[in-house]
Amino acid sequence: MTTKFMSNFELAEEARKGLPELAATVARELGEGWQATHDEHTRWFDLKGPDGEWLMINIDSHAPERVDIDSRLPREIHASGADTHGLRTPEISVALRRGAVTIAKEINRRLLPDYRDILLTARKLATNALRDRAERDDVARTAAELLGVQRFGAGEPSNPLHSVYFRRHHQGRGMTSVEIRPGGYVRIETNGDIEDMRDVLAALGKVPA
Incomplete structure (x- = not known):
């Protein structure tokens, strides 16, 4: 067997x-x-x-x-x-x-x-994480309205670890990129002149604390 x-x-x-x-x-x-x-x-x-x-x-x-x-x-x-x-x-x-x-x-x-x-x-x-996402999105909506620009990318990212971005073009003289990070932190990069930067900072200065 x-x-x-x-x-x-x-x-x-x-x-x-x-x-x-x-x-x-x-x-x-x-x-x-x-x-x-x-x-x-x-x-x-x-x-x-x-x-x-x-x-x-x-x-x-x-x-x-x-x-x-x-x-x-x-x-x-x-x-x-x-x-x-x-x-x-x-x-x-x-x-x-x-x-x-x-x-x-x-x-x-x-x-x-x-x-x-x-x-x-x-x-x-x-x-x-949900709190940070809410803070980021609140800042992003307000900043977009104050800068008169639209977010680029397909809507707000659902992941709070990701950032929301904006681009503002300065009448052909350059561009300023604004990044809204988790928790509502902001990062700005520009290749415009000082007046362009002042314009962006003045707008962002109106975001409620």
């Missing part, structure tokens, strides 16, 4: 057949408000918590006897344009044989405390 050899990938695919039940049980064990969801185009299941927590659970393709649990920041934090590159969301691995109840306990013990601290920091960054 010949025993068929199965690769780790094949063993992981076989183990994933039980992933729907495993994810549902883990979500239930994590407590009220947790639920497991699945996108048919992916191998993993999402675990969504009542306070915006987002975990992903999957069988490790290289070690099919283990379950990988990753954490992610909610999409709205990234949509805010917040700079979260310095934040590293935690991940853990648990032996599949230990079962859903123990896996949930390990998530609560080893992953969620650090993850929730990072999530709180990320939300503060998102709040600041």
Whole structure:
């Protein structure tokens, strides 16, 4: 009798057949408000918590006897344009044989405390990013009206890490470029003469503090 050899990938695919039940049980064990969801185009299941927590659970393709649990920041934090590159969301691995109840306990013990601290920091960054974008856009609208020019580019950038730009041409004698940076800071470059610069500064001087 010949025993068929199965690769780790094949063993992981076989183990994933039980992933729907495993994810549902883990979500239930994590407590009220947790639920497991699945996108048919992916191998993993999402675990969504009542306070915006987002975990992903999957069988490790290289070690099919283990379950990988990753954490992610909610999409709205990234949509805010917040700079979260310095934040590293935690991940853990648990032996599949230990079962859903123990896996949930390990998530609560080893992953969620650090993850929730990072999530709180990320939300503060998102709040600041939205504030900076609002300040930048207010200054940009006022400056455009005072200078009598239009922004160049397709509308205001949605990312608060980006700037808004204007160009004012000085009757064929040169041009002044105005950059409104995040937080409402202004940068001016010109190849016009001193009178042109005075004209631009006088207009920008009327932007409310």
